[in-house]
Amino acid sequence: MRKGWQAAGTTGGAMHLLILGGSSDHPGGVEAFCERSRLALLRRSPDWRITRLPTNTAYLAPRGLRRFAAGLTALRRYRHEKPDCVWLQYVNLPDLAYLVAAKALGMRVMVTPHLGANWRSQTNRALRAASEYALSLADRLALISRTQEGEIALHDRPPRSLIRNFLPAEILGAAAPDPAERPAALQLIHSGRLSEGKGSFLVVEVCAKLRDAGVPFHARITGGADRDIYDRLAALIERHGLHGQVEVLGRVPEEELLGHLRGADVLVHLSSIDSYPLIVLEAMACSTLPVCMELAGARDQIETYGGHVVGIATPAEETAAWLAAQDIGELRRRGREAATRVRIDYDWDACAGALEAALRACVERDGRDMVPA
Structure with missing residues (x-):
């Protein structure tokens, strides 16, 4: 864990958030996380404008490449009217293609990893290096656990926020x-x-x-x-x-x-x-x-x-x-x-507050590391 993490506060108006992640044909924990975080943010601030776009990378095989490519193409719809922030859920290495594409389109991107030390992208030396490099392009990392600092290859550059998971209401x-x-x-x-x-x-x-x-x-x-x-x-x-x-x-x-x-x-x-x-x-x-x-x-x-x-x-x-x-x-x-x-x-208001603070820090280009207040 990097030293010097401090409490975050946030003010400001509603934003347009684009949530990237999950697979439409393999619902599981990540998909639930995306939906619950969306609902929690709206409950906290009803003026939020939130769009979800699946990355469809779960169990990615040759027959699923067309759907994966279609998702990347769909991201281009936002190149003119850019969201205030893109929040990418990183589960599989192909998810990071969305990070590269979003940055190429001039978007601000916050990434939340949902993987650990035993995933192939971390155990294979070449894939681990590729993962670390891609994550260095992010504007902010939002970690769901302090332990991820020791599990995942994280570049020193992106500032961190510590957020929380979302349980069913x-x-x-x-x-x-x-x-x-x-x-x-x-x-x-x-x-x-x-x-x-x-x-x-x-x-x-x-x-x-x-x-x-x-x-x-x-x-x-x-x-x-x-x-x-x-x-x-x-x-x-x-x-x-x-x-x-x-x-x-x-x-x-x-x-x-x-x-x-x-x-x-x-x-x-x-x-x-x-x-x-x-x-x-x-x-x-x-x-x-x-x-x-x-x-x-x-x-x-x-x-x-x-x-x-x-x-x-x-x-x-x-x-x-x-x-x-x-x-x-x-x-x-x-x-x-x-x-x-x-x-x-894991009260929703506390979890949504930590997430909102991380998102606003990303949009406002705040370079500090932050933990929930």
């Missing part, structure tokens, strides 16, 4: 769930874009070990995936004889997902790629404690609010052993305590 506006209403058996959940990197198959291995240890439990797996991922999950569940104990629900509406989170005791999130996983914060806001693999962002969340971190060598074994050793009543008490703290820290 439905969570923050409802009373925290009462864990006493849950079934007696341990309730587990895993949610996200299901994949190897997200730890989706490790969840089934954890469940097999809990079953073998005689721990009563029920697990739900939610999230979108390619047909091959669903088939592999079904085969693994069948191989371990876990029918009836592990449900794969696929992609579910947000309201249904929040209901599953409210009914769970533990989120099993053994991802090896997430930088600062939104689903972990969402789960904790629902009184659900997370178990995460050793990554800087996930460790920071757990050390701040609660949960458990496991190593990268034997994550399924460590997770099952930890779960088997827990008193379910104490687990639920700690989950409720975490929910109270997360809900205070």
Whole structure:
């Protein structure tokens, strides 16, 4: 973390903001982040003019290049009537093509990375150098976690702002769930874009070990995936004889997902790629404690609010052993305590205020590093 970060204040009128990021055919955490931040800014300042443009870089393959190119072409519509600020969500290296294009069109650009140290753009030396160079073109970086300073190759030039993630309004506006209403058996959940990197198959291995240890439990797996991922999950569940104990629900509406989170005791999130996983914060806001693999962002969340971190060598074994050793009543008490703290820290007005300060600093060419007041 660079030294000398200071609190930010902001004044001024409404702006035209262009939000770039996410994929229209692969909705997930980044897409939710974009929409919630839009709504939070409008709730804070209704005069904002906000436009969203997907970059369509998720799982980019040759067949998706036409849509990706169409997005870059669409950016050119704004070359005459430029937005006050372009806010780019950087998830995959191709997202940075939008940064280069926007700067070539004379736009001011703030970039928020949504990746961590284990992403290919950071582990490959050539791609890491390309990422660092492209990010040096940004007018400001808006980081969602202090840990990103140590995870991502960041050029010294762009000033930084520290912003916050956005939780669903439905969570923050409802009373925290009462864990006493849950079934007696341990309730587990895993949610996200299901994949190897997200730890989706490790969840089934954890469940097999809990079953073998005689721990009563029920697990739900939610999230979108390619047909091959669903088939592999079904085969693994069948191989371990876990029918009836592990449900794969696929992609579910947000309201249904929040209901599953409210009914769970533990989120099993053994991802090896997430930088600062939104689903972990969402789960904790629902009184659900997370178990995460050793990554800087996930460790920071757990050390701040609660949960458990496991190593990268034997994550399924460590997770099952930890779960088997827990008193379910104490687990639920700690989950409720975490929910109270997360809900205070991620109040939408506070999050929107930090984001608005970063955006105005970008527009006003303020070269200071800033953290939320």
